[in-house]
Amino acid sequence: MTVLQEKTYQPFTEESVLVYLEQKGFIKDRKEADCKEVGDGNLNYVFIVRDNTTDRSIVVKQALPYAKVVGESWPLSLDRARIERQALQEAAKHVPHLVPEVYDYDDTFAITVMEDLSDYVILRKGLIEGNRYVNLAEHIGRYLAETLFHSSDEALGPVEKKKLARQFVNPDLCDITEKLVFTDPYFNAESNSYAETLEETVNELWQDDALLFEVAKLKKQFLTEGEALLHGDLHTGSVFVTSGETKVIDPEFAFFGPAGFDAGAFLANLTLNFIAQQERSSEGDRQEISAYLLEAIEQTWAVFEQRYRELLKEHAVEERYKSDEYADYIVKKIWQDTLGFAGCKTIRRIIGLAHVEDIDGIEDDESRLRAQKRAIETGRHLIFNRQQWQSPSDWTAYLKELVQP
Amino acid sequence: MTVLQEKTYQPFTEESVLVYLEQKGFIKDRKEADCKEVGDGNLNYVFIVRDNTTDRSIVVKQALPYAKVVGESWPLSLDRARIERQALQEAAKHVPHLVPEVYDYDDTFAITVMEDLSDYVILRKGLIEGNRYVNLAEHIGRYLAETLFHSSDEALGPVEKKKLARQFVNPDLCDITEKLVFTDPYFNAESNSYAETLEETVNELWQDDALLFEVAKLKKQFLTEGEALLHGDLHTGSVFVTSGETKVIDPEFAFFGPAGFDAGAFLANLTLNFIAQQERSSEGDRQEISAYLLEAIEQTWAVFEQRYRELLKEHAVEERYKSDEYADYIVKKIWQDTLGFAGCKTIRRIIGLAHVEDIDGIEDDESRLRAQKRAIETGRHLIFNRQQWQSPSDWTAYLKELVQP
Numbered sequence: 001m002t003v004l005q006e007k008t009y010q011p012f013t014e015e016s017v018l019v020y021l022e023q024k025g026f027i028k029d030r031k032e033a034d035c036k037e038v039g040d041g042n043l044n045y046v047f048i049v050r051d052n053t054t055d056r057s058i059v060v061k062q063a064l065p066y067a068k069v070v071g072e073s074w075p076l077s078l079d080r081a082r083i084e085r086q087a088l089q090e091a092a093k094h095v096p097h098l099v100p101e102v103y104d105y106d107d108t109f110a111i112t113v114m115e116d117l118s119d120y121v122i123l124r125k126g127l128i129e130g131n132r133y134v135n136l137a138e139h140i141g142r143y144l145a146e147t148l149f150h151s152s153d154e155a156l157g158p159v160e161k162k163k164l165a166r167q168f169v170n171p172d173l174c175d176i177t178e179k180l181v182f183t184d185p186y187f188n189a190e191s192n193s194y195a196e197t198l199e200e201t202v203n204e205l206w207q208d209d210a211l212l213f214e215v216a217k218l219k220k221q222f223l224t225e226g227e228a229l230l231h232g233d234l235h236t237g238s239v240f241v242t243s244g245e246t247k248v249i250d251p252e253f254a255f256f257g258p259a260g261f262d263a264g265a266f267l268a269n270l271t272l273n274f275i276a277q278q279e280r281s282s283e284g285d286r287q288e289i290s291a292y293l294l295e296a297i298e299q300t301w302a303v304f305e306q307r308y309r310e311l312l313k314e315h316a317v318e319e320r321y322k323s324d325e326y327a328d329y330i331v332k333k334i335w336q337d338t339l340g341f342a343g344c345k346t347i348r349r350i351i352g353l354a355h356v357e358d359i360d361g362i363e364d365d366e367s368r369l370r371a372q373k374r375a376i377e378t379g380r381h382l383i384f385n386r387q388q389w390q391s392p393s394d395w396t397a398y399l400k401e402l403v404q405p
Numbered sequence: 406m407t408v409l410q411e412k413t414y415q416p417f418t419e420e421s422v423l424v425y426l427e428q429k430g431f432i433k434d435r436k437e438a439d440c441k442e443v444g445d446g447n448l449n450y451v452f453i454v455r456d457n458t459t460d461r462s463i464v465v466k467q468a469l470p471y472a473k474v475v476g477e478s479w480p481l482s483l484d485r486a487r488i489e490r491q492a493l494q495e496a497a498k499h500v501p502h503l504v505p506e507v508y509d510y511d512d513t514f515a516i517t518v519m520e521d522l523s524d525y526v527i528l529r530k531g532l533i534e535g536n537r538y539v540n541l542a543e544h545i546g547r548y549l550a551e552t553l554f555h556s557s558d559e560a561l562g563p564v565e566k567k568k569l570a571r572q573f574v575n576p577d578l579c580d581i582t583e584k585l586v587f588t589d590p591y592f593n594a595e596s597n598s599y600a601e602t603l604e605e606t607v608n609e610l611w612q613d614d615a616l617l618f619e620v621a622k623l624k625k626q627f628l629t630e631g632e633a634l635l636h637g638d639l640h641t642g643s644v645f646v647t648s649g650e651t652k653v654i655d656p657e658f659a660f661f662g663p664a665g666f667d668a669g670a671f672l673a674n675l676t677l678n679f680i681a682q683q684e685r686s687s688e689g690d691r692q693e694i695s696a697y698l699l700e701a702i703e704q705t706w707a708v709f710e711q712r713y714r715e716l717l718k719e720h721a722v723e724e725r726y727k728s729d730e731y732a733d734y735i736v737k738k739i740w741q742d743t744l745g746f747a748g749c750k751t752i753r754r755i756i757g758l759a760h761v762e763d764i765d766g767i768e769d770d771e772s773r774l775r776a777q778k779r780a781i782e783t784g785r786h787l788i789f790n791r792q793q794w795q796s797p798s799d800w801t802a803y804l805k806e807l808v809q810p
Contacts, residue, residue, distance in 0.1 A: 153628040158583050161628075162576040171567040178563050183723070209730075216725055217734065223558040223566075227629045318588070320621055325614075329622065 007108055009065070009078060017047045017060050024104060026058060026113065027051045043067050043076070043252075048116055057118065058103065063110040063252070067176075077172045080252040081110035086167060087254035088114070090229060094146040098139055100240075100247055117247055120240035127236060127273045128358055130281055130289050137296045139246035140239070140266055141303025148259045149311040151229035154321045154330070165226055170255040177232065177253060181344050182219035185351040186212055194351050197369050201376055202351055214383050218340045226256035234262045235345075235356070236269040260337025263304060267338065267392075268345035268382075269356065270297050271399065275374045276358035278403045279367035294399060298392040301338075305331055336386045339395070343382030350375045374402055412513055414470075414483060422452045422465050429509065431463060431518065432456045448472050448481070448657075453521055462523065463508065468515040468657070472581075482577045485657040486515035491572060492659035493519070495634060499551035503544055505645075505652055522652055525645035532641060532678045533763055535686055535694050542701045544651035545644070545671055546708025553664045554716040556634035559726045559735070570631055575660040582637065582658060586749050587624035590756040591617050599756050602774050606781055607756055619788050623745045631661035639667040640750070640761070641674040665742025668709060672743065673750035673787075674761065675702050676804065680779045681763035683808045684772035699804060703797040706743075710736055741791045744800070748787030755780045779807055 012020070014037055018030035027033045032053045039046035044064055050057040063081035067074040082105075091099045104113040126133065153161045184191045187206060194202055205211065231238065232253025240247040274293040281289050309327045316322050349356045350372045359375060362368040381398055389395060417425070419442055423435035432438045437458045444451035449469060455462040468486035472479040487510075496504045509518040531538065558566045589596045592611060599607055610616065636643065637658025645652040679698040686694050714732045721727050754761045755777045764780060767773040786803055794800060 153625070158628050159576045159580050162574055162579065166571065166574045169567055169571045171564040174567065175564050212725065213730060213734075216731060220558070223563050224630055224632045226631050320617065325618060326621060329618075 009109055011064060012045060012047065012060070012062050012109070012111070014047065017049060020109075021049060021058075021060070021113070024113075026103070028053060048118060057116040059100070059114050059116045061112050061114065074176075078110040080170065080173055081105075081112060082107045083168060083170055083173075083254050084250065084252035085112040087229065087231070087251035088112075090151065090164075091143070091147050091248070091251070094150050095143050098143045098246055098248055100249060117240045117249070120242050120245070120247060122237055123239035123241045123246075124236040124269070124273075124357060126241055127270075127293075128276070128280070128361065130277070130285055132289070132292045133241050133243065133246070135244055136239075136241065136246055137299035138303050140248075141300045142307055143246075143248055144263050144266075144300075144304045145307035145311060147231070148228040148262065148334075149308055149315070151256070152227060152259070154312060154316045154318070157317045164229065165256040168229055168255050170232070170253065173232065173253045174255055174257075178219065178222065180352050180354065181348045182215060182222060184353070185344075185348045186215055191353045192351055193353055193355065195369065195372070197365070198350070198372055201373055205347075205351070205376060205380075208380075211380060211383060214340070215344060218337075218344055218383070221258045221337065222261065222341075225258040228256065228259045230254060230257045230259070231262050231265075232257070234265040236266070236273065237356075239266075258337050258341070260334045260339075261341045263301070263334065263338040264341030264343075265345050267297055267300065267395075268342040268349075268379075269358075270300075271342065271346060271378060271395075272349055272356055272375055273358045274399055275371050275378065275403070276356075276362060278374075279362045279364070279371050280358075290403075294396040297396055297399075301335075301392040305335075308334075335391075339382045339386035339389060343379040343384075343386070345379075346375050346382065347379035350379075378402060414514055416469060417450060417452065417465070417467050417514070417516070419452060422454060425514075425516075426454060426463075426465070426518070429518075431508070433458060453523060462521040464505070464519050464521045466517050466519065479581075483515040484512075485575065485578055486510075486517060487512045488573060488575055488578075488659050489655065489657035490517040492634065492636070492656035493517070495556065495569075496548070496552050496653070496656070499555050500548050503548045503651055503653055505654060522645045522654070525647050525650070525652060527642055528644035528646045528651075529641040529674070529678075529762060531646055532675075532698075533681070533685070533766065535682070535690055537694070537697045538646050538648065538651070540649055541644075541646065541651055542704035543708050545653075546705045547712055548651075548653055549668050549671075549705075549709045550712035550716060552636070553633040553667065553739075554713055554720070556661070557632060557664070559717060559721045559723070562722045569634065570661040573634055573660050575637070575658065578637065578658045579660055579662075583624065583627065585757050585759065586753045587620060587627060589758070590753045591620055596758045597756055598758055598760065600774065600777070602770070603755070603777055606778055610752070610756070610781060610785075613785075616785060616788060619745070620749060623742075623749055623788070626663050626742065627666065627746075630663040633661065633664045635660060635662045635664070636667050636670075637662070639670040641671070641678065642761075644671075663742050663746070665739045665744075666746045668706070668739065668743040669746030669748075670750050672702050672705065672800075673747040673754075673784075674763075675705075676747065676751060676783060676800075677754055677761055677780055678763045679804055680776050680783065680808070681761075681767060683779075684767045684769070684776050685763075695808075699801040702801055702804075706740075706797040710740075713739075740796075744787045744791035744794060748784040748789075748791070750784075751780050751787065752784035755784075783807065 014035040017035050018033055021027045022030045033051045035047050035049045037045055037047050045062040047060040063078050065078055067076050085102055085105045088099050088102050100115040100117055102114050149155050231251045232255055238250045240249055270293055277289050312327050313322050359371050362371055419440040422440050423438055426432045427435045438454055438456045440452050440454045442450055442452050450467040452465040468483050470483055472481050490507055490510045493504050493507050505520040505522055507519050554560050636656045637660055643655045645654055675698055682694050717732050718727050764776050767776055
């Protein structure tokens, strides 16, 4: 197979993956193994390989040198495969149970060989179906606290932190976030995508100079504040779940940014699901599902905050970082940033390029429009109130009020 | 010469510098040239080479793999030679008249071949002697605006900015600043150095939890906010002057940090000189020298601010960055950070490891002690008032009040 002799990048096929894995010793005999590409093919290949002699399966993920977005091809650095893999490995140092295990990698081919999670479902899909995951908030709160703290200056000291940060400079993928989250949704950009019935609401938002200015401030934070190694795209489509287990996947957007960005992304997606469920779930289930989602928002933050404070006290490299006063300051900053970024993340999912199935999949036009308007309004409130809302209960109180009949 | 054959790092000698320059074609015949090492030998060698056939001279600066500080040897990455050289080259794109010209470099030997500035004097020395430099504020204000703006996200866009920032990750030298400016002066650290007569004042400062907390916040900004490519050590010892010309030298501490740090360093050092001049200058000269220094503080900022606003309007990559509202926001942030960092810079020069000759050279013990106490008090006020003082006139008004007889 030329692919392995030449050692230059080329997209794998189901056949060449098996050759590669045989040579690497992951499978004994490729004739006794099956390989199936299951990725959406927009950004990456995802091959699931099953060794029929052992019945064990593994995943080979390969980055493609472009992103297919709205039919166009957007060139993307293959280096993101390395970044994704290293981000998984960093997380595995602190929360190995919450990320897929990395078995091997090859940066030339931009591939990572890792744990197969075929038994899991995508959290977004599970939530849309109205399922509840009892450990989700505990797991994500913990994931956030551990990954964010352990990559901060307070945990690593500034020298080690800078050496780590140097490995996660990620211009291409940050550029996508900057455009799709902080820029395009706030003017008449070609990439935007929203229903005609929403036009008046969107135009109103574009006229709101105060909002645009707050978003510009949040964008500046995203561009300049290198507080911690972020997942960078922690929506509910980047989380795999079973009834009791949780795995955070796909950190190819990882970079050193403001710590509140990941929490903001996750809580924004719970919020979008909450808004969608008002239209989706049957009247009988609605109350229970809503209560679960609101509790998940509150509990995720509570677990994060408690653990982050513990980590500061136990593991910070300087005495002064261990005081309650310093912890109050850090946690408050992350909280306010979480609200602001959650607001941006909520709005972009309605106006910008990539929507969420939670909302888009609502069949009835009127219901969907109501959900879209509520999401935009919630985004505005999150952004404007980020210095006023003191805790997640302010957030959930707002949501309860929002959906009052 | 083995040095040139082997192409591995070794410290140059006056002789090997000549061999090197001859091979590189900078001098025709090394027997017709003189070479003299004039550096202080603590961090770098500085060779001045004169070609006697042309009477032209150049400088060869070489980084040494250690820093000699208080007799101890502190290992330091040679990569700082590359960083310094690239920072000079970046500055030369926008303010070529304000930096020494780089003729050549060799990263293996950690050397830069550059313009000889033997006709210039170090600004600190000139100011101590009571000299005035009519173009200084204009030049430094301009230097700050151009270098800070042109390396910002607003000027470069986030992708180019990240690619540039990646080249200026500078863990070793940032670590020195973090220790000596933000950490050690605020507790009983071994590196500190201050007179016994100052002990009560210093102890008082260490008990001031509110101050320590503000310094921790400023340190966090220094650690995490990558707004612009900084000089990183812009005190008056890093500026060369003639009566009309100004050159900013020695940016080996360059990295992407908060934009107010450079302005803070420079204005802190003018402030220290102002305080020192109350003790140093004769009564006849004092008023004029003081007025010059206060005007230099105000004018440096005024030039910086005006030019920075122009640059945003003319060259920002996004429309929203060109609004007055955004400029107000950016300039205000840089201003508040400038005050805070100036405060830290002022205090560290009294309590910390590296003092300034302006103050230390005051011969009379009582006078020197008064200057030291005033410097610490000024530092405190700069830090505590950084959100209250609206403009440089608040700063200079404070200084005038401080030295009232």
